[in-house]
Amino acid sequence: RMGSAQATIGIVEFSDYQCPYCRGFHDQIFPRLKKEYVDTGIAQFIHKDLPLKSIHPQALAAALAADCAGAQQRFWPMHEALYANNGRLAPELYPQLGRELGLDEAKFTACLGDASREHVIMRDVVEARGLGITGTPSFVIGKIQGDVLTVARLAKGAPSFKDFAQEIEKLRKTMDSDATPQTK
Structure with missing residues (x-):
């Protein structure tokens, strides 16, 4: 998760590190959405993995590299590094990126080699399938209440910044009206 724990709007991205459309979203739309x-504390951005192994053979390994970097509190820097290297993902790249990010090399290598780590990624895949999501990037936008995201919109493909902004502003208005005391 990225953003304030007090944010009441959630943007969940189901993504594949080898997907060129996912990289396009991260290069062109995400920076403004983040800013x-x-x-600003309005929304949380939540990453979920959906490696499309049949067409992207390095997607699962890249997702594992991000997860293993996350075990050392470096998920987001690895996330960005993987998208920056989207066209050249390969087993020898992940340790190199780990070194560049200052990860404990032995721990990172052991984590990459731990087959049981794949279950973390597969939980996201199962969640995506349950929502009817089969392609990347896909987004779920909704209200956060405690640990629950109430879905307001499901978008398959990469919406424009304007689409995100409109949905977020619509949610903000409904949440403001919900909080306004009613008088008779």
Whole structure:
């Protein structure tokens, strides 16, 4: 998760590190979304993995690299590094990125080699399938209440910044009206 724990709007992305459309979202739309909604405390951005192994053979290994970097509190820097290297993902790249990010090399290598770590990624895949999501990038936008996200919109493909902004502003208005005391 990225953003304030007090944010009441959640943007969940189901993504594949080898997907060129996912990289396009992260290069072109995400920076503005982060600046205007995540950094300001309005929304949380939540990453979920959906490696499309049949067409992207390095997607699962890349997701594992991000997860293993996350075990050392470096998920987001690895996330960005993987998208920056989207066209050249390969087993020898992950340790190199780990070194560049200052990860404990022995721990990172052991984590990458731990087959049981795949269950973390597969939980996201099962969640995506339950929502009817089979392609990347896909997004779920909704209200956060405690640990629950109430879905307001499901978007398959990469919406424009304007689409995200409209949905977020619509949610903000409904939440403001819900909080307004009613008088008779």
